[in-house]
Amino acid sequence: MNWIARKTLLAFALGALPAAGASASEISVLTAWYGQSCGTAHGNVTSHVKAVCDRKQTCDYRVDVNTLGDSAPGCRKNMIVLYGCAGQGNAHLAQLPAEASGSVLQLSCATNELRR
Secondary structure (H helix, E strand, O other), X not given: OOXXXXXXXXXXXXXXXXXXXXXXXXXXXXXXXXXXXXXXXXXXXXXHHHHHHOOOOEEEEXXXXXXXXXXXXXXXXXXXXXXXXXXXXXXXXXEEOOOOOOOEEEEEOOHXXXXX
16 A cells, blocks of 8 residues: 555544543444555445444454455455554554455454554
């Protein structure tokens, strides 16, 4: 992912991190993007990843083009998830290179397992 995409994701997350009052060490997905490498819409799979991973301490998210849809046929898509951990005050970036479908993306708010 290039620096412009990283900057866009981090700018989006400012002010969107989980509140300190939320249960400690819970994942809160801020945005999820399948196919940034192909120019797909930013945040195109956020609701699906949130439904699977939010409020968990760890989440092994299996990327599946059949579930997420093929928004750019013929293009090898990467997967990017920006998420926060309640009470930690910073955002974490998890990503998989193209082709991400069939791979598992690991999100974790466990203190000794944070993915940056």
